[in-house]
Amino acid sequence: MKFGLRIDDFGWPGGGRRMAEHLASIGRRAEDAGFDSIWVWDHFVQLRRWEEPLLEGWMALAYLAGVTRRVRLGTHVTGVTHRAPAVLVKQATTLDVLSGGRAYFGVGAGWNEREHDAFGIPFPPLRERFELLEDTLQLALRAWSGERTPFVGRHVRLTEQIDVPQPMQRPHPPILIGGVGERRTLKLVAQYAQATDLWLSDPDQIRHKLDVLRRHCDAVGRDPDHIERYARVDLTMPHGEEGEVAPAPILLDRIAATAAAGADAIVVPLPRMAEPGVIEQFGSEVITPARGIARPPG
DSSP: OEEEEEEOOOOOTTGGGGHHHHHHHHHHHHHHHTOSEEEEEEOSSOTTOTTSOOOOHHHHHHHHHHHOSSOEEEEEEEETTSSOHHHHHHHHHHHHHHTTSOBOEEEEOOOOHHHHHHTTOOOOOHHHHHHHHHHHHHHHHHHHTTOOSOEEOSSOEESSOOOOSOOSSSSOOOEEEEOOOTTTHHHHHHHHOSEEEOOOOOHHHHHHHHHHHHHHHHHHTOOGGGSEEEEOOOOBOTTOOSSSBOOHHHHHHHHHHHHHTTOOEEEEOOTTTTSTTHHHHHIIIIIHHHTTOOOOOO
């Protein structure tokens, strides 16, 4: 089982004056504790808590690339509506180069209309957002293969395609598509992605979505075992107590159930991760003993 740490809460002591210090510390401590990856939200405001702090995702990842050495880095996930697609691909390439080949390209169709309106970003209908997502996936693969000719997609037109330098990872940074939509999202995962995040913690739901993904893979002649499968694990106490993470034995049972449902990686947003000892305790009590937990093949 692999573990990713998701950073989506930047309300750390000291505010903006100490934010860089805390972010660097969290990155290094997560790496030392055994996390395989670090993920940040690609939003411009805190969802449901608009007045609370949030750093821009790609800039935060670039900073983390400079203070870590092993852990992989990705957005969780980038809405393709947020930036011009070719610019977004350039950002992902830059992160991969500066991190020494540790970037994921985490993308999705985008969803928060209020956020788009607040930042003056067009918010097209759902069908068009998925078409834009596929355009972005296609032009990313073209750019990373060295293609230089014009690109004409459903919503993106490029007179030429330039992406120099090429990413460090070959053939390209792994593409992670977030979401659980059975008709569109999981079909795109089967066609284009090397990883998926199902956003789910219920084993029965995970099992069902992976069955759907398997059928999409069969339709395009792809082995679903070649796709990394991220899911969630419920961190809460078993009887609804707030503010505390459940004891390690309970978490390990939940992780084993998640793996049995078909997931091979978990993303966790640890509460109070800036506090000393929180990341380290999770690493020693959960990550280390969970390394031997594996999903069944297929």
